[in-house]
Amino acid sequence: MSKTSEPAPKRYWEDFTPGQVIEHGPRRVTREEIVAFGKEFDPQPYHLDDEAARQSAFRGLAASGWHTAALTMRLVVDGEFRPAGGILGVGFDELSWPRPVRPGDELHATSEVLEVRPSKSRPDRGLIRVRTTTFNQHDEPVQVYTGNLLVPRRPTEAAR
Amino acid sequence: MSKTSEPAPKRYWEDFTPGQVIEHGPRRVTREEIVAFGKEFDPQPYHLDDEAARQSAFRGLAASGWHTAALTMRLVVDGEFRPAGGILGVGFDELSWPRPVRPGDELHATSEVLEVRPSKSRPDRGLIRVRTTTFNQHDEPVQVYTGNLLVPRRPTEAAR
Numbered sequence: 076m077s078k079t080s081e082p083a084p085k086r087y088w089e090d091f092t093p094g095q096v097i098e099h100g101p102r103r104v105t106r107e108e109i110v111a112f113g114k115e116f117d118p119q120p121y122h123l124d125d126e127a128a129r130q131s132a133f134r135g136l137a138a139s140g141w142h143t144a145a146l147t148m149r150l151v152v153d154g155e156f157r158p159a160g161g162i163l164g165v166g167f168d169e170l171s172w173p174r175p176v177r178p179g180d181e182l183h184a185t186s187e188v189l190e191v192r193p194s195k196s197r198p199d200r201g202l203i204r205v206r207t208t209t210f211n212q213h214d215e216p217v218q219v220y221t222g223n224l225l226v227p228r229r230p231t232e233a234a235r
Numbered sequence: 236m237s238k239t240s241e242p243a244p245k246r247y248w249e250d251f252t253p254g255q256v257i258e259h260g261p262r263r264v265t266r267e268e269i270v271a272f273g274k275e276f277d278p279q280p281y282h283l284d285d286e287a288a289r290q291s292a293f294r295g296l297a298a299s300g301w302h303t304a305a306l307t308m309r310l311v312v313d314g315e316f317r318p319a320g321g322i323l324g325v326g327f328d329e330l331s332w333p334r335p336v337r338p339g340d341e342l343h344a345t346s347e348v349l350e351v352r353p354s355k356s357r358p359d360r361g362l363i364r365v366r367t368t369t370f371n372q373h374d375e376p377v378q379v380y381t382g383n384l385l386v387p388r389r390p391t392e393a394a395r
Binding site for chain 1: 272278280302304308309320323325326328329331
């Protein structure tokens with residue numbers, strides 16, 4: 076799943092600008108993964124059993140929304156976003172699942188940098204506001220969130 | 236973990252009122268669970284390795300925020316919230332992780348019904364707005380979200 080080429084360099088706060096778009100994925104999701112996640116974290120019939128799912132609002136087996144969120148995190152961590160210090164989400168202003176993820180779907184995601192601002196309290200880091208949209212293989216959105224991430228500022232020569 | 240008494244009855248939209256509070260949990264989180272979730276969905280050093288975590292912004296091993304979210308879902312599904320038709324989140328207005336979940340933490344959660352409104356497009360269901368806060372064993376919040384759930388209305392005699 077991960078690429079064999081050199082990993083992208085870590086990015087500091089100064090490296091992010093509004094309008095940047097970073098692509099993640101793709102990754103296929105299996106029925107087994109959907110059911111395993113459902114059993115562990117969200118044991119509701121439409122995440123576990125085809126027949127029960129057909130009779131539910133989902134009209135067929137669907138991944139838990141939290142599974143979609145976790146899979147998206149994996150896409151982002153494996154991709155080229157790579158803020159220095161890691162992907163540290165401090166909060167989300169919105170999170171929605173416009174349609175379910177189905178067995179066999181192939182997911183990819185796009186992160187767009189919306190805003191870049193310094194931290195008021197900490198001169199060594201800043202905040203970036205990012206909208207990440209996850210799509211299925213038909214390019215239909217299955218998840219949208221807008222989050223705020225903490226990113227370290229590039230160390231000055233004196234601080235190195 | 237689940238109770239041996241009768242499960243709570245399913246609740247229809249009409250059964251929810253603003254101000255209702257429903258408790259979920261508790262459930263202990265192990266180091267092994269934190270690392271396993273990290274390996275699968277969020278392989279960043281502070282979710283995987285004690286020494287690397289000590290040197291990170293987390294100052295010690297911490298659960299992925301998405302793990303906290305998934306564990307909270309399990310607390311809610313196992314609890315007495317039980318809307319008829321399942322817990323169908325259509326979107327969140329906020330989601331934040333005020334502090335990390337640590338190995339050995341015991342989580343519990345509280346859901347408060349903030350708002351109850353009919354669906355404009357569908358007479359057979361309504362929406363409820365719920366704030367769910369997850370706490371550790373020191374009653375410190377580790378996650379807060381406000382979500383909107385779809386809930387079926389109680390069937391009328393004629394529709395049964």
